[in-house]
Each structure stands twice: as C-alpha cells, then as structure tokens.
C-alpha cells in the first residue's frame with residue numbers, strides 16, 4: 001500500500017477490529033464496504049472504517065491499483081460542500097465462476113464484485129445425475145465462460161440444493177439426485193476444477209467451494225437485496241423442490257456446528273399431511289413446495305416444463321381464479337405455521353421469502369402475516385416484517401459471494417498471486 005495508513009481512531013474501531021476477520025490491513029474491510037454498496041464515496045468509506053481521510057484515500061487508491069475499484073474524483077455536481085470521490089466496482093475487474101445445481105437443471109454465470117452477475121447459462125440436468133457427471137457438466141460450462149471472458153477469473157463456487165457439511169464439504173441427504181449420503185462434493189468439485197481448462201490466465205491451485213443454496217441465497221439477500229441492514233435475517237425459500245432456510249446474524253451465516261443448521265424443511269406443520277422424502281408426513285418440505293401447490297389445487301403440471309415456473313404462475317393466478325386462491329391459502333396457512341415456529345425459536349428482525357414462497361407472500365400477504373402473528377406471542381405486539389426476496393438468481397449471486405470470500409478477506413494476496 002502506498003504510504004503507511006494511519007491507525008484507526010480508538011474506541012469503536014478497536015472493538016470492530018477484534019472480530020476475527022479484521023486485522024492485517026484495511027483493504028479487505030474497505031473492499032467489502034464498496035462491494036456491498038455501503039461506501040459509495042470516499043467520505044462514506046472514511047466514516048465507515050473510522051479512519052482519517054488520508055487513510056481512506058490510501059486504501060481506495062490501493063484497491064484501484066489492484067484493478068478492483070474505480071475512483072472518480074469529478075464532482076457529482078449540485079451538492080453543497082466539498083464533493084467526495086465516488087467509489088465503484090471496476091467493470092473490467094476480475095470475475096468468479098458462480099454455479100448452481102437444482103432439481104430442474106444447472107445454472108452457471110461469471111460474476112464480478114458488487115453482486116453483478118453476467119447473463120447466466122442454463123442447462124438441463126444430464127441424463128445420469130451421479131455426482132461426478134453433474135460436477136463435470138457444471139465445471140465445463142464454467143470453464144467455457146471463463147475462457148471466453150477478457151476478465152481474469154479468480155475462483156469458483158457451487159450452490160447445491162442439499163445440506164453440505166462444514167468444513168469437509170460432504171453432501172448429506174441429496175434426495176433430489178439420489179446421491180449417496182456423504183458424497184465428498186467439495187473434493188469432487190475441486191478435482192474437476194483442477195482438470196478443467198480455465199484459460200491461460202488463472203492461478204493454480206484455483207480456489208473452489210461448495211455450499212447449500214438457501215444459505216448462499218440468504219447471504220446474497222443480506223449483502224445485495226431485501227436483507228440489507230437486518231441484524232437477524234431469516235430466509236425461507238422453496239425452490240424447485242422442497243424448502244430451505246438460512247439465518248444471517250450480524251452479517252455472518254449461522255451454519256451450526258457442522259454446517260447443518262436451519263434445515264427447516266423437515267419441520268412438521270401437519271402430522272397427517274403429505275409424505276416427505278425423509279419418511280415422515282407433513283414436513284414443511286412436502287406441504288409448501290411446488291408439488292404441494294399442484295396437489296392442493298388438484299391439477300397436474302405439464303411434465304415438459306419446469307415445475308417451479310408452473311407453480312409460480314399458479315400462485316400468481318390466485319387473483320382471478322378461486323380454485324387457485326383456495327389452494328394458495330391452504331399452502332400459506334401451512335407456511336405460516338412453519339414460520340411461526342422459526343420466529344419463536346430464532347427471534348429474527350426480518351424474514352425474507354424467496355422462490356415460490358415469495359409468490360405465496362405476494363398472493364396473500366395479510367393472511368400469512370396473521371397466521372404467523374397468531375402463533376407467536378410477541379408477534380402479536382410487534383410483527384416481524386415478512387418481505388419478498390429481491391435478488392434475481394440469488395443462488396448464483398450467493399455462490400459468487402462464497403467464491404469472492406478469499407478476495408474480500410485479503411484482496412492484495414488474491415489479486416497479486
């Protein structure tokens with residue numbers, strides 16, 4: 001870094017620096033603030049880091065020299081006082097490969113900092129869905145994007161629709177694909193990445209990571225979407241099959257002792273209900289996912305179109321279709337029971353609903369809020385805001401967050417490697 005940055009001022013800054021991810025330099029924290037939109041100007045960066053203007057100038061200059069951000073010193077115009085330099089993610093800066101495997105297919109995209117996804121590629125699931133075949137298909141698609149891009153690629157991460165253990169990265173209960181429980185998916189993905197042709201410009205070993213899709217979607221919403229500014233963010237989502245949950249506390253995912261926390265899909269919301277893949281009946285999974293909505297309305301989805309898309313259309317049609325309305329209300333009541341149980345245990349300050357649950361919220365917002373409030377004592381006096389997810393392709397954006405993690409921690413080490 002040019003010059004030696006001043007020490008941050010005492011007090012609050014010291015308390016923050018005691019967090020485990022702070023330390024060596026201010027580059028990581030500064031890049032994180034710019035990446036999440038919390039420091040759009042150098043004066044915002046100065047106050048967010050609690051440092052002097054000179055230090056903030058040195059830090060932003062160094063991030064600019066690393067090709068990660070741009071610093072625009074031309075006055076914004078119109079404002080009073082001295083204009084501050086504007087900070088933005090460099091649109092020509094490096095990218096990562098973000099990938100997602102779900103019940104209806106594979107999605108892969110390159111992603112810059114700032115939650116900026118390039119247009120994703122969507123592919124059908126290969127005929128054989130054994131782990132190596134699927135991971136090879138994902139890696140091949142990502143490698144093709146990386147080779148075709150003029151931007152340097154720094155890492156890859158993959159979102160999966162099943163629980164993934166930490167720190168070893170094994171897939172548990174991968175019911176959608178009938179993988180053996182305990183498949184070492186992080187190792188298998190790393191091996192496919194090792195063998196892939198990612199172009200001449202990448203460093204080796206090329207970092208890769210794997211995590212659960214709901215966890216990653218929650219991270220995406222917290223940093224770039226409907227969860228911004230919340231301190232205890234609960235995300236519940238129904239994607240292509242089943243239901244996932246995640247909790248972000250003070251900006252960090254709460255993943256439990258082994259990565260398996262918030263497995264909310266098997267909460268019982270109707271003991272006499274529909275059978276779940278786990279062997280029980282009436283799990284949130286089986287009562288509030290796309291299959292459940294079609295069962296409730298008594299219609300058969302078109303087998304040639306993704307079930308998820310059809311379920312969303314069905315939920316949206318509740319406005320003018322009494323049968324759809326009744327089915328939506330049935331599912332919303334079940335969802336409300338599940339959310340109330342989570343609210344009582346976790347005491348979140350915001351709930352973000354994603355996937356099909358977002359459409360159910362849009363179709364019956366008051367009903368859902370009432371069911372939740374009725375079932376939690378404190379909910380009657382102070383309702384938890386239940387809001388729709390905002391991030392498009394949140395699984396991919398969240399996978400990008402995971403892939404960016406080393407760079408956000410130590411930008412200099414990653415970019416100059």
Ligand SMILES: [Zn+2]
Nearest residue numbers: 266276278283
């Ligand atoms: Zn279950």
